[in-house]
Amino acid sequence: MKRIAAIALALVAALPAWAAEVTSFSLDNGMDVVVLEDHRAPVVVHMVWYRAGAAEEPPGKSGIAHFLEHLLFKGTDDMAPGEFSDVVARNGGSDNAFTSQDYTAYFQRVAADRLEDMMRMEADRMRDLQLSEADILTERQVIIEERNQRVENNPGALFQEQMRAAQYLNHPYGIPVIGWRHEMVSLGLEDALGYYERFYAPNNAILIVAGDTTPDEVRALAETYYGPLEPTEGLGPRMRPQEPPQTSPRRMTFEDPRVSQPYVSRSYLAEPRRAGAQEDAAALLLLSEILGGDSQTSVLARKLQFDTQTAIYSGAFYDPTSYDDTLFGVSVVPAPGVSLQEAEDAMDRAIAEFIEEGVDAEQLERIKTSIRASEIYAEDSVQGLARRYGAALTSGLTIDDVDNWRSVLEAVTEDDILAAAREVLDPDRSVTGWLMTPGMDETGAAAQPGAQEVTQ
Amino acid sequence: MMMRFAFAALAALALAGPARAAVDIKEVTSPGGITAWLVEEHSIPFTALEIRFKGGASLDAPGKRGAINLMTATLEEGAGDLDARGFAEARDDLAARFGYDVGDDEMSISAQFLTENRDEALALLKTSIHAPRFDQDAVDRVRQQVLSIIRSEKTDPNDIAQAEFDARAFGDHPYATSLNGTAESVAALTPDDLRAAKDRVMARDRVFVSAVGDITEAELGALLDDLLGDLPETGAEMPGPAPFDLEPGVHVVPFETPQSVAIFGHGGIARDDPDFFAAYVLNQILGGGSFTSRLMEEVREKRGLTYGVYSYLVPKEHADLYLGQVASANDRMAEAIEVIRAEWQRIRDEGVTDEELEDAKTYLTGAYPLRFDGNARIADILVGMQVTGLDRDYVNTRNAKVEAVTQDDIRRVAERLIQPEALSFVVVGQPAGLVGSN
Incomplete structure (x- = not known):
C-alpha cells in the first residue's frame, strides 16, 4: 500500500x-x-x-x-x-x-x-x-x-x-x-x-x-x-417527461435464430452527474469499476470467472454523463453448460456477497490510481478532451463540474460505494433480460449439448 | 450515440505510412543490435511503445490454427511470479496500459507507461514477453472466450461474408481461414502448443519497435536489449505467397436477416509497386474518400441504397487485394451491386476528371500531417512504416509522391488495376433478384 x-x-x-x-x-x-x-x-x-x-x-x-x-x-x-x-x-x-x-x-x-x-x-x-x-x-x-x-x-x-x-x-x-x-x-x-x-x-x-x-x-x-446569428426566443429550460416511481421489476426474454452466444443483462435506473452534485455519480462509477471494470480483478470476474467457472465474460456499465436519469447495469455470459437462470443466480449471489464483504481497499486504490493516470493519457488526444467538455456541457454540467470530476472521484470512500450499491440495486427499478438461442428451455439451458454449435 | 457515418473497416486499411509532419524521427540501435524509431515528446510525462512481430497469425503451425491468437490473448494472463490477477493488479498499481493483439500478418504489443515508474512498468511488460505462464486454468478461461467468438462468427453476416470470401479466395494458405481457429482446433490446444506458437512468431529477426514520448535515445537504447534481447533469434518461416482463386460473379450465402451484406473485389497492387501511389489516388476517387467518393455519391447520396460503401487497397504481406464492402436491404442489394459494377466500369473506361484528381491529391496531402497528433498514434504510424519497409525520410517524401501522380498514371493504373469482369461479390442475406453464379 x-x-x-x-x-x-x-x-x-x-x-x-x-x-x-x-x-x-x-x-x-x-x-x-x-x-x-x-x-x-x-x-x-x-x-x-x-x-x-x-x-x-x-x-x-x-x-x-x-x-x-x-x-x-x-x-x-x-x-x-x-x-x-x-x-x-x-x-x-x-x-x-x-x-x-x-x-x-x-x-x-x-x-x-x-x-x-x-x-x-x-x-x-x-x-x-x-x-x-x-x-x-x-x-x-x-x-x-x-x-x-x-x-x-x-x-x-x-x-x-x-x-x-x-x-x-x-x-x-x-x-x-x-x-x-x-x-x-x-x-x-x-x-x-x-x-x-x-x-x-x-x-x-x-x-x-x-x-x-x-x-x-x-x-x-x-x-x-456566429455573433450575427439570431437566437431562438422563448426556448426555455429543457423539460422532458420524467419517470414516475418505478415499483415493479421487469423481466424479458428475447430469442432470435441469429443469436449464437446467450447472455443475461440487467439494468437499473440510476442517478447521473448533477451540476455541483456529482458525488452520487462518482460513487456509482467506482461501483461499476469495482464490480465489472477489469476483466481480471473485478468482483464479478473474480467470483464468476476465476473462483468458479460460471461465466465466460462478465461486466458492469454505467454512463454518468446524462441530462436525466441514466442506467447502471451488469451482464454475464454463461460458460457452456451453465443455464441463463444459473448465471443470473450466480450474478445475484456475487453482488450480494460483495455488499456483505465490502470494498477491497487495495482494489479501490488501484482504480483511483488508474483514474489519476488517465488524466495524463487523456492529454494525448485533444479531440477526446474536447468531447469530454461537449458531452458534459450538453448534459446540464458546467466547466467547473468537468474540472472537479476527478477530485470528486478521488474523494469517494468505501462506504460511499456500498451506500450507492444499496441505493441503485433496487429490483423495483430494474429490467432483467435474457438473450436466448432458439430451443432453450425455460431456465435458459441449451436444449441439448452442442446445440449452439449448429448454425445456418 | 449515432454517427452520421462510421469508418467501418477504413481505419485498419489506411496506408500505414506517412507524411511531411513535424516529427523528428531518430533511429536508435541498442548495444545488442535491436533498432527502434523514436520521436521525443517531453510535454506529457508518458511514453507510447509499439512492438510488432511480422508474420502474425499466418505462422500458425499445421493443425494448430488459432494457436497464435490464443497465445497472444493469454500473454497477460499470468507471467513470472504473478498469476493473471496478480499481473493485472501490478499493471494497475503502476497505471500502465498494455495491449496484445494479432492479425494475419503481424502480432503487436502496445504499451503506455508513465515516466515516474517507467522501469517498473517495463520490468512487468518484460515478464509477459519472456515468461508468460500459460497456466492451464488461464488457458482454459481464455479458450472459452475464443470459442464464444468462433460461435458468434457463424451467425454474424459480416463474419460469414468474410469467411466465405477468404475460403473461396485463398486455397490452402492460412489467409483462407479465420485466425481464431475452429472450435475443434482451439479445443485441442495445450499450454505447450502456446509456448511453441510464441516461439514461432516472437523472434528477434522479425521484430520492429517504435517509441514516442517522454524518453531519450539513451534511455530507449538501454531498455531494448532488456525487453527483447533474450527472444529467440529466429522464428517460423513465412508462409509464402497466397493464391487468389476467387471466381468472378456473385456468390450468395443464404442467411435470414433483413439487410444483405457484401464483400467484393479482385486482385490489387503491391505496396512497393511503382504505381502504388497512382492506385491509391485512384481508389480515393472511386471509393476511398468518405462522403466524396464516387461510390458514396452514386450508391448512398443519389439513391439512398446504403448507409456506407467503400473500396480499399489491401496490400497484405502475401497477397495484394482490391476490396470493397456494402450493406443494403435484401430488396435493394441487387441494385447496389449493379451501381457498383457500373462505377467500376466507368472509371476504367473514362478515368477521372482533372478536378477529381486535384481534389483527391489535396485531401490526401492535407490529411497526412493531421495523422501525427498524439504519441500513441505516431508510435503506431512509425512501427507500421518499419514493417512495410519504408525509410524514416518517407514522412518527408510521401506527399510529393502523391502530388506527382498524373492523369497518365491514373489511366495506366486504371487499366491494370480496375477489372470489372473479374469482380467477385460474396453476398450474405436473402437478396432479391440476385442469382448466384455458382
Whole structure:
C-alpha cells in the first residue's frame, strides 16, 4: 500500500504542469464558447454542440434529431448539397456528426489555418439550411439502411432496444436515437424543419475549439461568424417527461435464430452527474469499476470467472454523463453448460456477497490510481478532451463540474460505494433480460449439448 | 450515440505510412543490435511503445490454427511470479496500459507507461514477453472466450461474408481461414502448443519497435536489449505467397436477416509497386474518400441504397487485394451491386476528371500531417512504416509522391488495376433478384 500511495502523490503534484489550458466565454447572442489550447501539432478540432438530442423529439417523430443531423450536410442558401464535406476534404480535413439522447454535435478536424473556413460554414448551416423533398426521400432511405445495419441485422441491438424501452416507463430515453422504424418511414420535411428552427440556434449551442489556437483568435472569429446569428426566443429550460416511481421489476426474454452466444443483462435506473452534485455519480462509477471494470480483478470476474467457472465474460456499465436519469447495469455470459437462470443466480449471489464483504481497499486504490493516470493519457488526444467538455456541457454540467470530476472521484470512500450499491440495486427499478438461442428451455439451458454449435 | 457515418473497416486499411509532419524521427540501435524509431515528446510525462512481430497469425503451425491468437490473448494472463490477477493488479498499481493483439500478418504489443515508474512498468511488460505462464486454468478461461467468438462468427453476416470470401479466395494458405481457429482446433490446444506458437512468431529477426514520448535515445537504447534481447533469434518461416482463386460473379450465402451484406473485389497492387501511389489516388476517387467518393455519391447520396460503401487497397504481406464492402436491404442489394459494377466500369473506361484528381491529391496531402497528433498514434504510424519497409525520410517524401501522380498514371493504373469482369461479390442475406453464379 505504501508504494501505491507514493505514486498517487507524485501524480497529483505533477498534474498542472501539462494540463491543457481551458478558456470559456459567451457571445452576446447566448452562444457559449470553450477553447482548449494544445500546440503540439498544427491541428484544430472545431465542434458545435447543440443542447438538443433525440430526447427533445416530439411524440411520434422518433429519429428526427438524427435524421436532421444527416440533412445538415445537404446545403444552405450559400452552399450546395455535399459542399460542406467537399470543402473539408479539399482542405485535407475530416468531418462528422453525432446524435445522442442529449446532444447533436458537428465537428471537423483540420489544419489550424483553416479554422476560419470551418466557422464560416458551420455558422451558415446553423440558421440557413435549405432542404428539398428529394433530399428528404433519398436521405430517409439512408437512415433506414443505417438502422438495418446497426439494429435490424443485430439481435443483440434489438434486445438492448427492447430492454431500454422497458426500463423507461415515461421518459423519452426509452425511444432509440435512430428511431422506431415505423415512425422513421414517415418522417418528412416539416418535421425536420420544425426541430431545426427551434433547436439550432446560437443560444442553444456550444462552440468548442481545441488544438493549435488561442482564445483571442477564437473569440474574434466567433464574433465574426456566429455573433450575427439570431437566437431562438422563448426556448426555455429543457423539460422532458420524467419517470414516475418505478415499483415493479421487469423481466424479458428475447430469442432470435441469429443469436449464437446467450447472455443475461440487467439494468437499473440510476442517478447521473448533477451540476455541483456529482458525488452520487462518482460513487456509482467506482461501483461499476469495482464490480465489472477489469476483466481480471473485478468482483464479478473474480467470483464468476476465476473462483468458479460460471461465466465466460462478465461486466458492469454505467454512463454518468446524462441530462436525466441514466442506467447502471451488469451482464454475464454463461460458460457452456451453465443455464441463463444459473448465471443470473450466480450474478445475484456475487453482488450480494460483495455488499456483505465490502470494498477491497487495495482494489479501490488501484482504480483511483488508474483514474489519476488517465488524466495524463487523456492529454494525448485533444479531440477526446474536447468531447469530454461537449458531452458534459450538453448534459446540464458546467466547466467547473468537468474540472472537479476527478477530485470528486478521488474523494469517494468505501462506504460511499456500498451506500450507492444499496441505493441503485433496487429490483423495483430494474429490467432483467435474457438473450436466448432458439430451443432453450425455460431456465435458459441449451436444449441439448452442442446445440449452439449448429448454425445456418 | 449515432454517427452520421462510421469508418467501418477504413481505419485498419489506411496506408500505414506517412507524411511531411513535424516529427523528428531518430533511429536508435541498442548495444545488442535491436533498432527502434523514436520521436521525443517531453510535454506529457508518458511514453507510447509499439512492438510488432511480422508474420502474425499466418505462422500458425499445421493443425494448430488459432494457436497464435490464443497465445497472444493469454500473454497477460499470468507471467513470472504473478498469476493473471496478480499481473493485472501490478499493471494497475503502476497505471500502465498494455495491449496484445494479432492479425494475419503481424502480432503487436502496445504499451503506455508513465515516466515516474517507467522501469517498473517495463520490468512487468518484460515478464509477459519472456515468461508468460500459460497456466492451464488461464488457458482454459481464455479458450472459452475464443470459442464464444468462433460461435458468434457463424451467425454474424459480416463474419460469414468474410469467411466465405477468404475460403473461396485463398486455397490452402492460412489467409483462407479465420485466425481464431475452429472450435475443434482451439479445443485441442495445450499450454505447450502456446509456448511453441510464441516461439514461432516472437523472434528477434522479425521484430520492429517504435517509441514516442517522454524518453531519450539513451534511455530507449538501454531498455531494448532488456525487453527483447533474450527472444529467440529466429522464428517460423513465412508462409509464402497466397493464391487468389476467387471466381468472378456473385456468390450468395443464404442467411435470414433483413439487410444483405457484401464483400467484393479482385486482385490489387503491391505496396512497393511503382504505381502504388497512382492506385491509391485512384481508389480515393472511386471509393476511398468518405462522403466524396464516387461510390458514396452514386450508391448512398443519389439513391439512398446504403448507409456506407467503400473500396480499399489491401496490400497484405502475401497477397495484394482490391476490396470493397456494402450493406443494403435484401430488396435493394441487387441494385447496389449493379451501381457498383457500373462505377467500376466507368472509371476504367473514362478515368477521372482533372478536378477529381486535384481534389483527391489535396485531401490526401492535407490529411497526412493531421495523422501525427498524439504519441500513441505516431508510435503506431512509425512501427507500421518499419514493417512495410519504408525509410524514416518517407514522412518527408510521401506527399510529393502523391502530388506527382498524373492523369497518365491514373489511366495506366486504371487499366491494370480496375477489372470489372473479374469482380467477385460474396453476398450474405436473402437478396432479391440476385442469382448466384455458382
